[in-house]
Amino acid sequence: MTWKRFLVAVALAALPTAAPALAAGFVQPAPLADKVDEGEILLGELNCVACHDASPAIRTRLNSRGAPNLGPSGLRVTPQWLRRWLTDPAAAKPGAAMPHALHGLAAGARTEAAEALTHFLVSVAPTEAPAGISADPARAEAGKVIYHEVGCVACHAPLEPRSDVADDAYARAVAKSVPLGNLAEKYPAGELVRFLRDPLKFHPGGRMPASGLSEAEAVSVATYLLREQLTEATKAKAAAVNGLQFDYFEHRFGSCSEFDTTVAKESGVTDTITTKMAKREGEFGVRFKGVIEVPTDGEYTFWLNSDDGSQLFLDGQRLINNDGDHGPTEKSAKATLKAGPHAFALLFYQNGGGHELALRWAGPDFNRRPIPAEAFKHFAQPMIPLGQTEFTVDPAKAAQGRTLFAAQNCAACHQVDGVTSKPAKPLLALASRSQAGCLAESVPAAAPKFELSDSQRAALRKAVAAAAKLAEPLSASVKAAKTMTQLNCYACHSRDGLGGPFEGGRSDWFKVHGETDLGDEGRVPPHLSLVGMKLKPAWLTKVIAEGPKVRPYMATRMPQFGAAHAATLTAAFLEADKQPDAQPEPTLTERDAKFGWKLVGRDGLSCIACHTFTTYGSTGIPALALDQMAGRVTWDWFRRYLPDPASLRPGTRMPTFWPEGKAVNTAILGGHTDNQLKAIWAWLNDGEKAEVPAGLIRGRKEIVADTEAVIYRHFIEGAGSRAIGVGYPEKANLAFDANQLRLAMVWQGSFIDMSRHSTDRGTGYEPPLGDHVLKLADGPAFAALADANAPWPAAPDRLSGPNRFLGYRLDANRQPTFRYRVGSTTIEEFPQPKPGEVDMTLVRRFEATGSGSLWFRAAVGEIKALGDGGFSVDGKWKLKFTGAGEPKIVGNELRVSVTAPGRFTVEMTW
């Protein structure tokens, strides 16, 4: 890995500060569509019309990038970064789009000018300090994952080499990336969080879209991007910072009072109330501590739902007591609170079974909802930007800066109140001057200096010389390609064979969450060929503007480009993808929808085998939700897609049910293809109100031992992957663990629900269905020991050595006798229930054949000898031996020696 990092360092170092190919004012990571003119792209991305006025037609066509807001609607970046940036933008951030405004000044004067501009910019920046972010390496780790998964690295450089990505592929991806610059110097963490949450608010040009990060996610990503600040934080003074502190415990809690006497295993910061820090399923606890920011004075209600116990404290007083072992239970309480911070603590523990924890509140002016991450704070040392020093605005310097800001025409791009810009020559007037000014080989002092490569300069000159042509509107298909280039849509999506993650060399960074059985469709965003025909205009606009998520399995998120770009792109796609044989929406009837319901369900085409519907999972992979289909796609696309999915989506997993246009299901609607398609469309059009398809509502499927014993070999919770469950008509049940060669547990009442395993793909472990579940200790039931007091061994290796499961025989009542070998001894175990009045007894008859001496571990727990020769365990169940050797208590174990050949009986009563 080290040499890999070295290579990356070399690749990064190879980007000289003014390398023309990269420090070109605009880095285009994805390939450029051949129908799009590079010079025209540069005119827009370098914001040329900000100075060189042009007609509305040209402005519309250029769709310029714009510049970030400065002043009160901008961000508070640090003075140290502003100084460096203004002194030489391309040096501070290779590839920067901003020209060097001060390049014509001598070194000393330039430093002075940059200083004055810095004082001016700080003086007009927002005054309110952002919330601090505590230096939490765990959040940086979380942010690393988010940064590399949600789509940031579609445009920006991946920042971690990967063992599964070739070094040259990695170096290429790094090299062709939109630069980040020195973020750790530039941003106070809270300010970067503000930007990540809503980039368009600060940089309306929309080239940096929002990625739908929650506050907590944005804090994590910011912490990661500013990870160099983590070490600086140790120098900082403690302050109120985002999130809550937590302590995580691994302990079997009896009640919340035990938190005071238990030592935490781990501590950290969390942005929300969650149990994500838990490293195991059961027997853990979490304590949350910090401050809750109450927005307004008034009465608040808190609801605390937990499984198992929990307690909520406000201002040191216990407000809700939801303590003790229990299933999901919600308790609530009211409190009258003043606006501002209040001390907050929450205790939660989990013992066995499922666990849940949720805290919600309602206030004077809002209804019941989860408490947002923004409301939680705690005191800690916050991250501080690199190179931070005391900085006070010098009014004289600020005034000087304001003058400079006007003089250098910064205001042409960055509107700041009270500063006017002065127009340069109009764009069309430059036709004969395309070798001069900004585009001269040697840029005069009066013109801003862009770091252009020779080819970029040549492309720009050509575009400027022919600027008059820019008044003509672009054709729809070129406009779509051009806008996709400007917004770098091609990084994720291909269209008409161009672009997409594979072509861009970044496909390895596109991941699927959870269900991996979806292939590339699960991880790579869809192609956009004919998207104007596929998606309904309103949905298309919404997707581009707001990035709604319809593919829950896809790690990369559709970003939010805002309304303006959405309108432009939607119009271009619709026009470009118009089909001459387009069919309008058909007229649909309720009768159609009835047949559609039949077709999508289990007794029809079983669309639900892959597609989800509202809150119902599919019975297989989680393909796109049926209830959202008709709101998204057009009939015209749908009727073409279903008969031949691979023609519109090569490689798709979606099969057709109408090969060669002929229905495979001839039972519904007479096998008439068009009518079947229409029927499904009618049902889909009912959206989430549509009738639930047959096959999605899964009921309990209890296996009942009626007159004879029943066997169920499957994944049984508590009995391992090779479990053999046995249900007896006496309503006693057991599960034998054939991996460890032991009786794993016994229970009373109902045997088992097989629906988990008999629906869908049948994954995971099913717990007993009944009650009075008694779990026996992990580890083998029999073992050869050096001496009676030797520690009990773990289950021996299954694949080597003599110990093995041999099978079972069924008697006339289908009751099994389990057979297994331990060393040279073969054990036969015949369990039989014997119901009592209240308790259940399981009589286990053992026969050892072969040779050898073993110990049988009958019980583990708090063992007490009872007067009648029996024993009690944990005060919960009892044991009695017949025909066995003298039982021996070793520590918390009850052991019996067994010599083959021999027999004995154990009666377990619980």
Add this chain to the structure above:
Amino acid sequence: MKSSTAIHCALTVTLAAWSLVIGHWSFTALGATPAERESEYYPLVTLPIPEGIVLEAGAIAALPNQRLAVTTRLGDIYFVDGAYQNPPTNVKFTKFAAGLHEVLGIFQGKDGWFYATQRGEITRLRDTNGDDRADEFETFADGWGIGGDYHEYAFGSKPDREGNIWVVLCLTGSFTSEHEFRGWGLRVTPEGKVIPTTSGIRSPGGIGTNHLGDMFYTDNQGPWNGTCWLKHLTPGGFVGNPSGFKWYSLASNLGPAPKEPASNSRIATERAKMKEFVPPAIGFPYNKMGQSASGIASDGTGGKFGPFANQLFVGDQTWSTVMRVYLEKVNGVYQGACFPFREGLDSGTLSLEFAADGSLFAGGTDRGWGARGGKPFALQRLVWSGKTPFEIHEMHAKPDGFELTFTEPVDQKTAGDVAAYTFENYTYIYQSNYGSPEVDREKPPIESATVAPDGKSVRLKVKLTPGHLHELKAPGVKSAKGQPLLHPAAYYWLNEIPAN
């Protein structure tokens, strides 16, 4: 099926006016579907399954006396009597065993025991008191690991020449091998000894021998599998997916793990670097032949199933089809062609078994993986009608092209015209990512098509590319009787070009 179509046509003519009024609807409904065309030669008999039985048929064994043993994904084993009747009016199901763990392999040994492959073990079971219910269950072999992941399937074969049972073990999920020997093929000797045998498995859908007793399995599109394949299992071989390499540490008989293949490469390239690499024998192009290859049955019926003796039949679960496979060995390596054979099965084809009377049983399920057939489960039987379909019979690689043989003599004129054929070849990216598009496409011209004097074969002169799937279509070829091919497509996966 045919007669009802005819009646329907007559009605359409009579009601011509109506047809005009309601538009074109009758055409899509009435044109012969591929399944209808195929049913003339291979009609399907659907066995009625009694209410209450969920027959997601994982494996089928044809037993003496026209009895079947059918195992289910829910862990039952049924005896089916009367399954050979046509129409099947008196089919009887007897539950032989229950509560087993997803049984995907079954046969009756010469010793009388039934050998059933469950997820966790091969169990041998028998009935000792003659009530047709198993009462003795012995763990015959369980030398592999499993967790709770649904993906960790185990498919068990029928015995090979030496009496070994082969088990192919699916990976844990799509990408990893979390438990011992996931992603491996194991052999279990008649004594129950487990021998780690072949690495490189991803996600099998079926296992079976060819007529020579060599063992094959199907592997599905996913990581390291650009499409679905039929692969040859050999001792010490590696068949493509290195996720299970860590278990070489438990396979002392095989020595250390080979060096992992490079991702984002090609099969032919990596094969050249790795002596253990046994390349796929057959490629089933994704979305062209199917989407999830499954059970395998070798036609040992000696002609009772029609003209395809000794060929393999392979299911596709998603497409609810049965495909046909011709294998040949060139330079010691298996390769060959697949052809469409029969579609329109009721559920997702999973298990296939030839019966003593020469018919082919097909079991289906669509649970967890949708299938065209649409029925949740099915047991069906393909019977040869006695009519010979006009098909490409075999496809042989030659040094300078292919030789096609046909089930019927061809028309000299059309079969000798290069314009009657289309040809292209392509391959898949060999990569750790899931699946692959078709890449490296070539369209070499067919230089000549020479018909043998007996009209039973045609020599096509065309450039061959090792490591590519060669897609041949012969829509223009007619039989001597003037019939077009029932299935004009063939897909030949080529590892080696023969010297002569």
